[in-house]
Amino acid sequence: MGIIVKPIFTEKQTALTEKYENRYGFIVAPSANKVQIKNAVEELYKVHVEHVNTMKYDGKVKSRYTKSGVVFGKTAAYKKAIITLRKGETIDLFSNI
Secondary structure, three states: OOOEEEEOOOHHHHHHHHHOOOEEEEEEOOOOOHHHHHHHHHHHHOOOEEEEEEEEEOOOEEEEEEOOEEEEEEOOOEEEEEEEEOOOOOOOOOOOO
């Protein structure tokens, strides 16, 4: 499994990217450190990364009501990285769709 799992396309992340044109969000491997994330993004997208900010999220406890009673579960935990590129550089995330 690679360091970069997938880019983030949420309303909150899109608003952040529109406000700061050189910031992008990625879901990354939980064991990856900032240096590994920086090297992976630079190699994959051919850009220069200035900053990497990481956040770890625990899974949320969920419950639902079924015929057999209440079923409890948990969503998966993940690690998120916000990448800041050099001034004037961009990543085209929709080029390979």
